[in-house]
Amino acid sequence: MNSCAKKKTAVITGGTGGLGLAVARTMAQAGYQIALVDMNPAAGEKAAAEIGALAPCAFWAFDVTKYDDAPKLFEEVYGRFGSVDALVNLAGVSTHRGTTETIGVKDWEKIVNINLTGLFFMCKAAAPFMERSGGGSIVNAASIRAYLATGDRTIYAITKKGVTCINAELAADFWRYNIRVNSISPGYVLTEMTKVHIDEPGWLENQLNIFLIDKMILPEDIGEVVLFLASDESVAINGCDIPCDGGAVACRGKPAFSGV
Numbered sequence: 001m002n003s004c005a006k007k008k009t010a011v012i013t014g015g016t017g018g019l020g021l022a023v024a025r026t027m028a029q030a031g032y033q034i035a036l037v038d039m040n041p042a043a044g045e046k047a048a049a050e051i052g053a054l055a056p057c058a059f060w061a062f063d064v065t066k067y068d069d070a071p072k073l074f075e076e077v078y079g080r081f082g083s084v085d086a087l088v089n090l091a092g093v094s095t096h097r098g099t100t101e102t103i104g105v106k107d108w109e110k111i112v113n114i115n116l117t118g119l120f121f122m123c124k125a126a127a128p129f130m131e132r133s134g135g136g137s138i139v140n141a142a143s144i145r146a147y148l149a150t151g152d153r154t155i156y157a158i159t160k161k162g163v164t165c166i167n168a169e170l171a172a173d174f175w176r177y178n179i180r181v182n183s184i185s186p187g188y189v190l191t192e193m194t195k196v197h198i199d200e201p202g203w204l205e206n207q208l209n210i211f212l213i214d215k216m217i218l219p220e221d222i223g224e225v226v227l228f229l230a231s232d233e234s235v236a237i238n239g240c241d242i243p244c245d246g247g248a249v250a251c252r253g254k255p256a257f258s259g260v
């Protein structure tokens with residue numbers, strides 16, 4: 001596991017959710033100070049108590065669609081911890097499921113505002129504080145859905161593809177401040193967001209069949225990838241999306257024949 005020698009600070013949005021909390025645990029264990037950012041105050045206080053047992057940690061009840069308030073949030077984090085070294089943008093929703101004819105403007109705006117616009121303005125607001133900290137690393141949440149179209153999570157998929165574009169654009173801009181911008185594209189990891197599928201007939205079998213690994217991907221597996229991308233060990237990676245899907249996109253399922 002990587003560890004940071006000097007105390008560094010990671011801001012994690014969606015920090016009380018399934019992946020967010022796992023990432024917070026991994027980064028706290030590696031020596032980061034943790035700023036948890038999420039909309040859910042009750043879960044936030046509970047998460048801050050858990051992570052606080054591992055490393056300095058504080059919770060900010062914050063809605064990432066309050067774009068104009070984002071600079072103030074980072075000012076507070078910087079004031080509290082003395083640096084902003086990593087931003088992990090995991091706040092996200094997948095609240096519409098259905099064919100295109102069922103998509104309304106409100107469905108579109110909700111998902112785009114959180115997954116894409118909110119994420120973008122969090123990156124923008126973090127940059128001056130990362131620059132002040134000597135540079136940093138931004139890790140955004142894209143998704144396997146940016147690559148595998150199913151026609152029933154269309155808005156979500158569009159936002160996740162958009163995130164991969166945000167990486168490249170901001171990397172091309174922020175390199176001057178020594179800030180790298182990448183994303184992760186997890187396959188299905190069991191969290192609040194995905195557990196709605198677990199009772200669907202055949203869903204779990206289907207998941208296990210599309211991964212080229214013999215298990216479901218766990219939140220802590222994602223934590224290790226985020227830790228690596230946040231750290232200087234990944235200095236060669238910038239403007240990229242890293243699939244964390246057990247090979248699902250690369251191979252579209254377990255090959256029937258793997259001989260010569």
Ligand SMILES: NC(=O)c1ccc[n+]([C@@H]2O[C@H](COP(=O)([O-])OP(=O)(O)OC[C@H]3O[C@@H](n4cnc5c(N)ncnc54)[C@H](O)[C@@H]3O)[C@@H](O)[C@H]2O)c1
Pocket residue numbers: 013014015016017018019020037038039040062063064065089090091092093114118141142143144185186187188189190191192193194
């Ligand atoms: N779980 C998976 O299999 C999976 C796969 C691919 C991508 N992802 C992405 O990873 C990220 C985390 O997913 P998860 O499974 O932990 O989801 P989750 O639903 O468990 O957690 C998401 C968190 O985001 C927070 N949030 C939602 N809207 C917010 C807002 N406006 N402001 C601040 N916080 C807000 C929620 O309160 C929640 O704590 C998401 O962006 C998701 O799209 C997840």
